[in-house]
Amino acid sequence: MNSLAKPGRWEKFFWPVLAAALLLAVWHYSVVWTATKVFPSPLSVEKGLAELLRKHVLWADIGDSLRRVAIGFGTAAVVGIPLGLTLGWYPAANQIVNPVLQILRPISPIAWIPVAIIFFGIGDRAATFLVFLGAFFPIVVACVSGVSNVPSIFRRAGRNFGLSPAQILARVVFPAALPQILIGLRIALGIAWLVVVAGEMIAVDSGLGYLVIDSRNSGKRYDLVVAAMLLIGLIGLALDIGFRRLEKIRSVRWGFRS
């Protein structure tokens, strides 16, 4: 078989499953051979996961994390998209605001934790604020570059058909930039999910991040720590797959062809 041939259906599943199985085997035998008492084997993690699922508090933790992401990410989108579109539309405004954005952008949301606690106290709002910060900048940047990358031919066509500047923004620039905006939103959602876990380790006492740190602090239950980590990974993957479905919508699909 050469590399141009289409892989069979079974191969699409076989190789990834094999890779995962190998990883699990390496993990298992590393634990066995090093005879570690601290780090859990895959089997004890599996038992830990089952234990977590039996306790109803897990669902509350998942719900809390998802809620914080929804609010923080949602607010970032609601504020960031109009701001980014405006800055992209008025390059003069962008030149004024951009330096500030570029300084704030590389600051990890984790560094904001003390400030967030001063602003909002220990609690939900501090964690949600961190999620907002993590998601806000990628959204703004994607909107700015999305708008400024709109081919001038589209704007000229809009002007030619007698559209006002506001109509050009709504009917030409926004739909033309939408694929890039969606990519920005997807990156922002991934970051939001990273940040919520970190925020929950410090600012609140619920959520998956809290579950990780609490499992360690109360009795060094590393089986539960790793189980919670795996859950975080799986939910993050599910969020990403869910978001990618938006790319299949007909009016944006043109922007996602390779």
Next chain:
Amino acid sequence: MSTHASVTTSVPGVKLQMEHVGMVFARDGKSVPVLEDINLDVRDGEFVCVLGPSGCGKSTLLNVMGGFLSPTSGSVSIDGQTVHGPDPRRILVFQERGVFPWLTVEGNIGFGLSKLSSTESRQRIAHYVQMTRLQGFEHTYPSDLSGGMKQRLQVARALAVNPDILYLDEPFGALDSVTRFIMRGELLRIWQTERRTIIFVTHDIDEAVQLADRVVVLSSRPAKIQDVLSIDIAHPRNLSSPRYLEHRDDLLKKIGLAYAV
């Protein structure tokens, strides 16, 4: 005719008038002249091809006519009114990628029709879908259309708003030669039924001889009108008739390419 401040005297039958149009771009602190003293009258319903070598300023000329650029000297007037900006009464068709990829064929054709009632705009769309032979593709997105269909769609979108002038900027330049040939026939058919004034920019001599009532030959940069050639052959034109070949040779000579290769 009485003279009015912004209204130049309009000559009956003349649709578009360019008087001493010059265009100078500022590039890296230097001024680059692109158009020089262009004088041209285009009659109502006329098909004019603007022919010139690549990069000579043909597109600039079209953008000045369309009101997207204002000339540094001279003026353009349409129906006696000086052009100050783009206007839905004259639509520019671009070389490629001019259609909106986020709209279907129907959505593209209806783009300029938001002021019409929905019944009226539906009728318009249906009419121009027919005219440009896009039946069956009403709900298709441009990414699923061929290059020729996309250009027909752009023409349909332009015609739908009922413009009196169509500016075409090398509209078939990105198509393969067979499709280009077919598209010329389609454009002539549309022009003959709709009778709009068409100003068609091209660097293809055959295209000019096949389509135009008159061919305006531009010099290389800065573009001046080197010659204007009337092509008095009835459509459909026989591409191997002696008259056709004569005009073609004439144009080749004027562009300075005859027997050069």
